[in-house]
Amino acid sequence: MNRxxxxxxxxxxxxxxxxxxxxxxxxxxxxxxxxxxxEKLPSEHRICEHYSVSRPVVREALMRLQADGIVVSRQGSGxxxxxxxxxxxTQYADASDIAMLLKSYEVRMAIECEACALxxxxxxxxxxxxxxxxxxxxxxxxTQGRIASQAxxxxxMVIAEATGNDMFPQILExxxxxxxxxxxxxxxxxxxxxxxxxDRVLGEHRMIYESIEQNDAEGARLAMRHxxxxxxxxxxxxxxxx
Numbered sequence: 214m215n216r217x218x219x220x221x222x223x224x225x226x227x228x229x230x231x232x233x234x235x236x237x238x239x240x241x242x243x244x245x246x247x248x249x250x251x252e253k254l255p256s257e258h259r260i261c262e263h264y265s266v267s268r269p270v271v272r273e274a275l276m277r278l279q280a281d282g283i284v285v286s287r288q289g290s291g292x293x294x295x296x297x298x299x300x301x302x303t304q305y306a307d308a309s310d311i312a313m314l315l316k317s318y319e320v321r322m323a324i325e326c327e328a329c330a331l332x333x334x335x336x337x338x339x340x341x342x343x344x345x346x347x348x349x350x351x352x353x354x355x356t357q358g359r360i361a362s363q364a365x366x367x368x369x370m371v372i373a374e375a376t377g378n379d380m381f382p383q384i385l386e387x388x389x390x391x392x393x394x395x396x397x398x399x400x401x402x403x404x405x406x407x408x409x410x411x412d413r414v415l416g417e418h419r420m421i422y423e424s425i426e427q428n429d430a431e432g433a434r435l436a437m438r439h440x441x442x443x444x445x446x447x448x449x450x451x452x453x454x455x
Contacts, residue, residue, distance in 0.1 A: 232273035233312035254292045306398045314395040318445040329437035330430040332375035340375040362397040
């Protein structure tokens with residue numbers, strides 16, 4: 214008899230990629246003021262030597278920085294600092310975690326926009342009430358000076374459940390840790406910024422809620438896409454009111 218047949222296997226620890234580690238170190242150096250906006254980064258060769266990594270690792274890290282709008286590559290010239298991220302990016306998250314947390318927004322974009330569209334046409338009145346409750350919870354948390362990460366995650370989980378397809382909440386739950394870390398980082402930056410930024414965050418969630426309330430699938434899809442895009446921008450852009 215196979216005694217292991219009914220055992221649940223624990224997920225193996227995720228091995229951090231060297232490129233993600235380097236991404237975090239370069240991001241930290243940029244945030245710390247080692248480079249000015251518009252300044253050229255060291256050559257790939259110098260980065261390889263300084264951090265003891267291979268050229269493919271350097272190129273992958275630089276590609277991620279380009280994708281996040283932090284650096285821009287100029288053909289035949291090198292990579293230049295295009296944007297200085299907010300200090301909170303490393304204040305509220307370890308530099309080594311940043312790459313993975315930002316990647317989570319790409320996954321969320323792929324999953325949650327369609328989930329939102331489905332939720333708009335399939336949600337129940339009870340689920341709509343749960344969404345409204347989560348939205349009010351976020352507002353109350355901000356009013357009390359708390360980080361609204363649990364209420365925020367609840368809001369997105371209710372949407373996943375409202376699709377009527379249990380794979381959506383299962384997928385969100387499977388990446389819950391990364392999503393919650395990313396939410397905590399983003400909301401911490403928001404909480405420490407202007408009231409206008411807090412109002413924008415709540416307004417984005419309200420737009421999602423109203424589209425779902427009105428059974429507007431396309432509006433819900435676009436509202437979720439807009440929200441995730443703006444969250445990612447707030448995390449990587451040193452502007453307090455966007």
